[in-house]
Amino acid sequence: MLNGEPTLAEVSTSPSHHGTHKKRQFTHNTEKHQVDTCNESSVTNGCINAHQNVCNMEQPYMCNVCNKTFTTNGSLKIHRRLHSGERPYVCNVCNKSFPASGKLKIHQRIHSGERPYLCNVCGKTFVRQNDLVIHQRIHTGERPYSCNVCTVSFHSSGRLRVHQRIHSGQQPYPCNVCNKSFNSKSNLKIHQRIHNGERLYCCDVCNKAFGTNANLKEHRLVHSGERPYHCTVCDKSFSSRGYLKLHKRMHDGEVPYPCNVCNKSCSSSSALKVHQQTHSLENLHPCNVCNKSFSTKGSLKVHQRIHSGQRPYQCNVCSKSFGAIGHLKVHQQIHSGERPYPCSVCDKSFITRGSLKIHERIHSGERPYACNACNRTFTTNGNLRAHQHNMHSGEHL
Numbered sequence: 001m002l003n004g005e006p007t008l009a010e011v012s013t014s015p016s017h018h019g020t021h022k023k024r025q026f027t028h029n030t031e032k033h034q035v036d037t038c039n040e041s042s043v044t045n046g047c048i049n050a051h052q053n054v055c056n057m058e059q060p061y062m063c064n065v066c067n068k069t070f071t072t073n074g075s076l077k078i079h080r081r082l083h084s085g086e087r088p089y090v091c092n093v094c095n096k097s098f099p100a101s102g103k104l105k106i107h108q109r110i111h112s113g114e115r116p117y118l119c120n121v122c123g124k125t126f127v128r129q130n131d132l133v134i135h136q137r138i139h140t141g142e143r144p145y146s147c148n149v150c151t152v153s154f155h156s157s158g159r160l161r162v163h164q165r166i167h168s169g170q171q172p173y174p175c176n177v178c179n180k181s182f183n184s185k186s187n188l189k190i191h192q193r194i195h196n197g198e199r200l201y202c203c204d205v206c207n208k209a210f211g212t213n214a215n216l217k218e219h220r221l222v223h224s225g226e227r228p229y230h231c232t233v234c235d236k237s238f239s240s241r242g243y244l245k246l247h248k249r250m251h252d253g254e255v256p257y258p259c260n261v262c263n264k265s266c267s268s269s270s271a272l273k274v275h276q277q278t279h280s281l282e283n284l285h286p287c288n289v290c291n292k293s294f295s296t297k298g299s300l301k302v303h304q305r306i307h308s309g310q311r312p313y314q315c316n317v318c319s320k321s322f323g324a325i326g327h328l329k330v331h332q333q334i335h336s337g338e339r340p341y342p343c344s345v346c347d348k349s350f351i352t353r354g355s356l357k358i359h360e361r362i363h364s365g366e367r368p369y370a371c372n373a374c375n376r377t378f379t380t381n382g383n384l385r386a387h388q389h390n391m392h393s394g395e396h397l
Helices: 047-054 071-086 101-112 129-140 158-166 183-194 213-224 240-254 268-280 296-307 325-336 354-362 380-391
Strands: 007-012 020-029
Touching: none
Parallel strands: none
Antiparallel strands: 007 020
16 A cells, blocks of 8 residues: 555466456555445445445436436446447357346356345245345235326336336337337237247147246146135135236226226226227227127127127036137026125125126116107116117107
């Protein structure tokens, strides 16, 4: 140490496949400097300045491209590589490159199998510490990131950002083959497997392929009949956690996905997407037999079975068959005696939500279907049509 300056030493290294080289290292004194704000100690003046920026919430280093600010010049330098495309750290196994050495180090754990972060509840291990922190929220139930539109909450800020794109309609990840866009990079990656014919996860029973291992595992429950996710309210069970989550919204009345056109709310993002297509005529799917139009290809396919007479879903109790799986499920409740929709006024129960809704009009007095010939009102559209046929069939309505 000369005049308080660090001294420079040269250390020779042993020969390697890269050749003999020399490392330069600085030897500092071990005097620690105290940070006034939080009493943290730091070895160098440079470190203490950076740490004080964190404590003071100062970000004095600004990117001249996007104006984002950082606490250290090093963080800014790494960030600039996003704009320049520079990725100077290359994996020596697969040649994938990264803008920061830390990201390369994390990536290399994929090849080495190293997962140094252990959950002390279930024993699951993770490559990154942040992944462990997010995972532990499953055990604690903590969901600190809430949507300011529909109040649905999430374990991670990333999941929240993807969810918010449902409300904004933003789909920033376009496919370079078919121009279809997605709200997350992972969904785009899964979609692109359609074009390259990649079938990573294939069911060994029916040979159906899936983009993710999680989807394959969930699909296998169809063959095994296993339904490990149980509703604590009505004891109904489901093959996936997602279906259980949607089902629970039936009990609590939660409809967190509002339509930005008519303010109708839906229980799931997929239901909202289907609903929104009713506002856009260009997305309708017409039947080539009767020209009736539908908001989804699936609905059109079910409808076309009326014309073809196809009824592929058969009851295993009475052998009655149906054109849609939903109709079969409703029918099967006749055999099981299940009536999951109780009236809150008289405790009468119903097989379908629609039947309950019609019944509740008895108590409320609501008769929303009016005859335009005599102004008589009815509780159902079917009753209105029957009335018009019987009483006004010779009239022009």
